[in-house]
Amino acid sequence: MPGWLADLLWTYQNVVYALGINGLLALSMYVVLAVGQLSLGQAAFMGLGAYCSAIMTLKLNLPFLVVLPVSCAAPVAFALAIGVPTLRLSGVYLAIATIGLGEVLRAVYLNVDWLGGALGLSGIPEQADFWMIYGLLGAALAVLWLIGRSGIGRAMEAVREDETAAQVMGIDVARYRLGALVASAVLAGLAGALGAHTSSFIGPNEYGFEPAVSILSFALLGGIGTPAAPVAGAWILTLLPELLRGLSDLRLVFNGVIIVIVVLFLPEGLLAVRMRRRAA
């Protein structure tokens, strides 16, 4: 790596990591929106990944190579517990239940001493680095892009547009929706584990309602025409408070307002780019 880049990364380390992690979270939101679902569990899944990985590293002394995949799998059980019963119900149930999940887990982290209680867990060794985060982000983007431009991507879009018609095409709508939810849990769990191992400290208040809604704002700003779009949205909303110092206190207000504006006026997202899908 050239000297100037290394210096830049060192100075702005936190922001650079945040861009990568938020990118993964934006993708986690993208996969569920891509099949027409609204899940707000990304922050909760991230928290599960973070706590799971932190416990495994700090208390069980497991190598990161083991910790990472296990932390990605940890949120899946919760995703299924909520996802399966809500399959035949209106989309609001999934949304509500995932919001609730975040709140519940926050209370659990706060009250269980073994999980650090209100003080959280600190002293997490820095096991993740720039290459790991961006490598995984790039891989996830590539995989999602390739899937998007295939029959599976078409099926996802069909499910998003008209579930009943999609069913009649032979598409197993339930499987796609659950699959998207599980994928979203894995991506968010990954983001959580990576985040925990770059910031050395995690606390119970980092994975609740506000982060969950902020993640939605990333995806709505960018739009969901292509996987890169929500990532772009995440980067804009992560960098803006950094560049405009006065804005950082109002960061959350800004995110909320973005959501309102997009839903009311711009259903395609500010950076709407529709994926042109040339077959094969």
Add this chain to the structure above:
Amino acid sequence: MLAQQLVNGVLLGASYALFALGFTLMFGVLRVINLTYGFYFTAGAFVALFLTRAFGLGIWVALPAAALAAGAIAVALDWLLLARLRRKGAPELASLMVTLGGVLALNSAATAILGSDIRRLPPGLVAGEPFILFGLRVTTAQLLILVASLVLVGALVGLLHATRFGLAIRAMAEKPDIAGLMGINTGRTAALVSFMSGCLAGAGGVLIGLNFNAIHPYMGESMMLRGFVVVIAGGLGDIRGALIAGLGLGVVEVLTAGYLSSGLKEAVAFAILVGVLWTRPSGLFGRPVLRQA
């Protein structure tokens, strides 16, 4: 002692029921999951705080004033965020998302402006020592909640079943398109329902702020989980359901805190939510809201 726990639980449950009532009403009539509802709750509490501290007003003025203020805020927010979507016939998720963004913005703005310290209503606002009824200890604040809940619920039910407005509201809840064709001014009815829900939430905010002696910008948010559990367990849109489920949740929570652990309260509430989704998603009385074909 079990009896005391039960009493505490019922009184806590009354506050949950009160909170959930407006929320479920909004869903039943306006078909919207309105997450800014939590903000009305917080707003009511802060208005009461302001009125009692700045002007020294008593609870009997502050409470209704706060409720009315919250109702007005509700109407304004409904107009700002939801009216347009209603006109366009937008899907439910759109309303959910817009109120999600709205409540994030409002809560964060409130925290930025007011700070996140916990404030309290002036002491001595509600007179005197706790009562001892049949050997059980009941504070005046708890009694106030119970009485206020009964009065408000009674008024709501009376309004719904004995007035023309109530008829319009029930018609809108059943068949929104046809209600419009029948000459019911759906826009005005929607505003009225928002107002009523806002008042209920605002009143709830004051009462709970009084009972737990804590008022802060995120109090609405922490009630949200309970609100979801009550509304889903009772049945989305059903008033009886909200009452019964609210009382039930209050009792379960107090018993959990007493006999298991205080830290498990939320976990138990959430477990109930998931359990209902798995076994009987329509809740006690609601119609199951299935996916549209």
Add this chain to the structure above:
Amino acid sequence: MTALLQTRGLTRRYAGLLAVDNVDMTVRANTVHALIGPNGAGKTTLFNLISGLAAPTQGSVLLDGRDLTALPAEARTALGVARTFQGVRVFGAMTVLENVLTGLHARRRTGLWAAVARTPAFRREERAMVERARAVLEMVDLAARAEQRAGALSFGEQRRLEIARAMAPSPMLLLLDEPAAGMNPAETASLAALVRRIRGLGTTVLLVEHDMGFVMDISDVVTVLNFGRLIFQGPPAETRAAPEVLEAYLGHKVAARLAELAERSSS
């Protein structure tokens, strides 16, 4: 001729309303079979029961001897049932070609990992599917529109697109829900030609229609429903004159009067 589709005692009750009442219907292979009846007679419900979008309260659906009753809609599609909807339900944001490609979903053999790795098998299958899709679009005369957004098409074109999408996997049975609705005579005539072509390709067609001219012109067999019950089944010419059918459409008094007049003029 063999029975391709059979319903046995098929019943669907909705909280006190019998939408479909004990229907025993047989659709023979390689025919064009029409399903008619006054509004509210239960035709679309019957379609939903056959295609799997609704579950019967009682009874069964058999395709080529195989019991479909427990299978969900997507499984029935894989077995060879296809349908279009009342109004049109194309995927508006996708192109015409992409719409037809989704119709081929059930025939796809390569999976997720092949798609990500872009294996030769995946590429081959995609190419074959595109070829097939273009061929089907030729059949409905939409080949020139392949790259256009489906939402931009005219109503009649969207109809044809829906049919193309349904025909792409060469289904055994094609259910057409009011295909001629909203069409002018010229469009109806080319629709009739299309339906005949489809029958010629070996697909059996079951259609719901209100346009009696179209029905009489194109069908081999007509089934008549009223109040959820099957009241008549037979060739078009017989259907026209059947007293039960006349009564269902015109009401008892008028039908009786017509019968009276017919008798008087023949005596």
